[in-house]
Amino acid sequence: MRRFGGLVKKRSYRKQKLLAKQQALLVEVENEKKAELLSIDLNENIETIRSTYHNSSDVIFRSFAIGKRSCCLIYISGLIDEHEVNSNVLKPLMNSHFESPTFVDSLIEQKLSVSESEKLTSFNKIYQKLSAGYPVLLIDKTVQAIAIGLAKWEARSIEEPNAEHVVRGPREGFTEAIDVNLSLLRRRIRSPRLAIHTQLIGQLTETEVAVAYIDGVAENTLVEEVKVRLERIDIDGIVDSGYIEELIEDQPYSPFPQMISTERPDTATAYLLEGHVVIFANGSPFALVAPTTFYSLLQASEDYYERFLIGSAIRWLRYLFLVMALLFPSIYVAILAYHQEMLPTTLIISIASSREVVPFPVFVEALLMEIMFEVLREAGLRLPKQIGAAVSIVGALIIGEAAVQAGIVSAPMVIVVAVTGIASFAIPRYNAGISIRMLRFPMIVLAGTLGLLGIMLGVITIVIHMCSLRSFGVPYLSPLAPIKQKDLKDVLMRAPLWKMNSRPHLTGDTGQSRQAGQQRPGASRGGD
Known part of the structure; x- marks a missing residue:
């Protein structure tokens, strides 16, 4: 019984200690909330904000009076429209002489000729609004401040997108705002x-x-x-x-x-x-x-602005270029290293004669050329626009020709790498092109070690990985894996717009209609 009584006392003591900690934590939270709230004293509020921005010389404090009441307008220079502040805030307020029980509401409703204003009661909200470009008006003898919607950000004008050019289509692009x-x-x-x-x-x-x-x-x-x-x-x-x-x-x-x-x-x-x-x-x-999905990465907006036959033909070309960008160097390496019998005698003799003076095996030669091509491409992107294209083209021509003449690489390898690079440029999405460029190197390694068997293993691994991939729950290879017949109208080919009556099935209801049926164009059947 004594042991049981001792356990009860220990448990009650622990409960009291836990309750005391919780109460202390609540008091601390309440004190923090109170510290965040504005004071009724204007000078105290100004000093609190000054201490927060004590290292910021671009924060402006403009003191003035509305009748007999002291005020202070705080803003960050460069983030506001100073002309609008002078004409719509300072001038009407400094010429006002009134007192009201609802002073803040009266200012907003009668004196501030701006479309957007908000009442603030905490310093955190004030800091957020100041950083967003809002001038904040502090008023003596009130615990409310007013954020005035007069932000003015310098923004780039709307221009044609640099990364997604089209021949036919809108020329507008998003900006940073x-x-x-x-x-x-x-x-x-x-x-x-x-x-x-x-x-x-x-x-x-x-x-x-x-x-x-x-x-x-x-x-x-x-x-x-x-x-x-x-x-x-x-x-x-x-x-x-x-x-x-x-x-x-x-x-x-x-x-x-x-x-x-x-x-x-x-x-x-x-x-x-x-x-x-x-x-x-x-x-x-x-x-x-x-x-x-994977197929969306190979679709360009211009596919839908041209007639469907043209859009479908170009899409098939993109699929061909995708395969070339991924596998062309590795197939070349595998055939020359392990499967020379697959080539016609005339072609293999021509390639062999061009490789007579090359000191590297074809596997090393391919890796060196691919790395050099990627370096030239990256250099062309990072250099100033005026000289970037010229340096990359001239560098590729001079280095490629000099390397062939010096016997470091063979002429067929230069052709293979150049065709592969051009094929990768045909992929509409830049991030998809980077992915293919990354995968090209392990495919070359597999081809150099296992031949065509290595290429097959690499392709199978990539397909298995893509089948297991999801984008917000949607299968990456949908609608081909799993197959959805109604959504195949816009995958391998682009069906006519008048045939695509239902929306693609992502995570919503299947068969959502997006247009009326029977819209096939043609001559009017009415009249005489």
Whole structure:
């Protein structure tokens, strides 16, 4: 009994100690909340903000009076429209002489001739608004401040996208300003069903991120999954949408991109109409499209602006170039190293004569040439635009010709590498092209060690990996694996627009109609 009584006393003591800790924690939280709230004393509020921005010379404190009440307008130089502040804020307020029990509400309703204003009660909100370019008005004898919507950011004008050129199609591209990007989207989709959900990500940058989708077209589970993954991000800052892509994709170790990045508003609009979700990040001209499939990476917006026969033919060429970009060097290495009997006698004699003075095996020769080609391509990208193309072309011609004449590499290998490089340029998405370029090197290694058997093993491994890959729950090789017959109209070929009556089945309902039937064009059958 004594032992039992001792255990009861110990448990009650532990409970009391736990309750005391919880109460202390609650008191601490309450004190922190109180410390975050504005004081009724104007000077105390100003000193608190000054201490926060004590190392920032671009934070301006402009003191003035409204009648007998002292005020202070705080803003960050360069983020506001100073002319509008002078004419719509300072001038009308300094000429005012009134006192009201609802002083803040009266200012907003009667004196501030701006379209957007918000009442603030905490220092954290004030810091957020100041960083967003809002002037903040502090008023004596009140615990409320006013954030005034007069932000003015310097932004790049709307230009043609550099990464996604088209011969026929719109010439507009996204910019670094998220408001401009969303307005470009609204101009194309004028329905109120276009929903945009915004949130701030990044503890230091507080980057505005927007999720756009069409209500009733995008599946609710997909939209919620995107929002959950974004809310899960806990990072110091977001500099570009590439940060978001890497933090929310399904399989980060896969070489294949699981989201599409686009600079084109028309491309983003087309994906929204098919039930996808588009993600924007402030400061980045690239929007992310989720989910995506492998076949989407080989589709260009111009496929849908030309007639369907032309679009289908070009798409078949892209599939051919994809295979060449991945396998052409490895097949050349495998045949020359292990399967010379596959070539005609005349061709093998010609290749052998060109390789007489080459000191390296074909496997090493291929690796050296591919590495050199990638270096030249990277140098052309990093050099200034005026000389980048010239240096890469001249470098390739001079180095290639000199290497052949010196007997370091053979002329057929130069041709193989050049054709492979041109084939990789035909892939519309830059990130998909990088993936193929990465996979080309292990395929060359497999061909140099196991011949055609190694190439077969490499291709099987890639296909198995792609079959297991998902993008926000959607199979990467859909609609071919698993097969969906209704969605095959826009995969290997591009069917006529008047035949694509239903939306692709992603995660929503199968067979959603997007246009009326019986729209095949032709001469009118009415009349005489």
